[in-house]
Amino acid sequence: MLKRPTHIPIRTKLFDMILLAILCFQTFLLSNAQTRTVNDLDVIVVSRDELKAAMRLPSGYDPTATTNVGRFQADVILHLAREAHKQNPNGPPLLIRYNDWFWAFLQVNDIPLRDAPKFSLLAYEHQQNQLIDYRRDRVIQQVVEGPSPELAVNVKVWWPESADLPDKYSFEDKLSTPKLKVTNHRVITYRLLEFDNMVVYDDMHGITGRPTSGVLSFLFRLIGEGRVVYSRIAISEDGLQINRTKAKKGPFSVTETVMVQSNGHTEKGLPANRPDLEKLEEKLKQKIEIEYVPFEYGQIE
Numbered sequence: 001m002l003k004r005p006t007h008i009p010i011r012t013k014l015f016d017m018i019l020l021a022i023l024c025f026q027t028f029l030l031s032n033a034q035t036r037t038v039n040d041l042d043v044i045v046v047s048r049d050e051l052k053a054a055m056r057l058p059s060g061y062d063p064t065a066t067t068n069v070g071r072f073q074a075d076v077i078l079h080l081a082r083e084a085h086k087q088n089p090n091g092p093p094l095l096i097r098y099n100d101w102f103w104a105f106l107q108v109n110d111i112p113l114r115d116a117p118k119f120s121l122l123a124y125e126h127q128q129n130q131l132i133d134y135r136r137d138r139v140i141q142q143v144v145e146g147p148s149p150e151l152a153v154n155v156k157v158w159w160p161e162s163a164d165l166p167d168k169y170s171f172e173d174k175l176s177t178p179k180l181k182v183t184n185h186r187v188i189t190y191r192l193l194e195f196d197n198m199v200v201y202d203d204m205h206g207i208t209g210r211p212t213s214g215v216l217s218f219l220f221r222l223i224g225e226g227r228v229v230y231s232r233i234a235i236s237e238d239g240l241q242i243n244r245t246k247a248k249k250g251p252f253s254v255t256e257t258v259m260v261q262s263n264g265h266t267e268k269g270l271p272a273n274r275p276d277l278e279k280l281e282e283k284l285k286q287k288i289e290i291e292y293v294p295f296e297y298g299q300i301e
Contacts, residue, residue, distance in 0.1 A: 035092065041297060043095040043131070046080060051096065051104035054079045060239045064109055064117050065264025066173040066182075071233055071241055074199045077192060081134035081153045093133040093297075098124055098159070118171050126165055128184070131156040131297060138293055139191060146288035149193040149200070156297055157188040157206070182209040189295055198283055201231040203292055209247065226254065234280040242270070242277060244284040257281055 035044050054076045055063075063072040084091055102124035106116060116124075133139065133154040140152050159165055170183040188206030193199070207228045226247035234242045241260035246253060259267045259277070270277045 036095075042092040044084070044092055046094050046096050046100065048100040048104050050080070051076070051100055052108050055104055055108040061241070061262040062264055063105075064111065066117070066119055066171075067260050067264045067266050068241070069119060070201065070231060070243070071199075071235075071260075074192060074194075074201070074233065077130075077132055077153065077155065078151060078194050078199070081132055081192075082151060085134045085151070090135055093131050093135075093154075096130040096132065098127045098129050101130070122169050122171060122184075126169055126184075127159045128157055129159065131158075133297075138296075141291040141293050144289040144291060146286055146290075147195055149195050151194040153192040154295065155188075155190050155192050156295065157184075159186055161186065180209050182207070191290075191292060193290075197234055197280075199233045200288065201228075201233075202288070202290065204228050204230060226252070229253075232284040234284055236277055236280060240277065242280045242284065244281065257284070 035042060037043075055072075057079060058072055058075040061068050061071065063069075080094055080096075084094055102116075102120060105111075105120055106113065111117075131154075134151070136152050139154050140149075143149075165186075168183050168185045170181055173180040173182055185206040185208070188204075190204040190207075191200075191202045193202055205227070208226060209228065210226060226249035229246045229248050231243060231245040236242065239262050242257065243260055244255065244257045246255040248254075257269060259270055261267075270281060
């Protein structure tokens with residue numbers, strides 16, 4: 001029986017390093033082999049394996065809970081944008097196909113199809129694709145007031161215009177306090193901004209909603225669904241999500257702070273004797289004014 005050598009020659013080590021470098025380069029080429037043109041726009045298609053790798057990174061909370069969707073979505077998108085920006089800050093936008101996101105989400109979270117969360121199933125059934133542009137000069141014209149984001153991303157979410165698909169769909173978020181009816185319109189756009197321990201969904205269009213319980217439910221039954229203007233998220237050291245969201249309908253606006261536990265259950269406001277959470281809320285309340293570059297992605301379908 002041959003004995004395995006205890007000493008690996010330097011040339012062998014060098015060969016292994018070169019082989020590893022070649023494999024890494026090949027992996028990079030395979031990713032870029034997914035580049036395609038959609039309605040005159042060059043994009044890089046994110047593979048299902050790349051999505052699964054990005055979706056495995058978030059930890060400490062349940063990504064299948066409706067109230068954690070914004071946190072999970074931001075974690076995944078910002079990771080993909082960050083990595084793409086490292087390779088080429090002026091590279092083409094990323095395209096996430098609806099079927100790849102859906103099946104990667106189920107596989108990473110070990111969810112059988114019959115148990116798919118309603119929000120993910122609706123996005124799949126409506127063929128909701130996502131376009132992610134991480135080129136800063138395509139996102140921000142200037143920061144007028146407040147801190148400058150470390151990373152700024154344009155996100156367009158849409159499904160094809162078709163006689164077989166409606167212009168919008170809705171679902172009820174029963175974990176939130178108060179309970180909410182959330183509506184996705186066919187085209188959704190927003191800016192996703194990353195600061196120091198704060199993520200901001202800003203300049204949002206295409207997402208509306210209204211409370212279905214609590215004191216505000218009657219008002220919104222009268223005036224209709226409000227448009228979500230922004231949503232700001234900060235995470236405490238013990239993993240609590242502090243979320244401050246503003247919704248507007250005509251002259252009426254509502255801005256609320258809620259605390260989201262790791263399992264998705266929410267509480268309006270903050271608990272007493274938690275100065276650390278109050279500090280996070282103050283951060284979420286700070287004035288942020290940014291002039292954005294207009295979305296210029298045409299009729300990409």
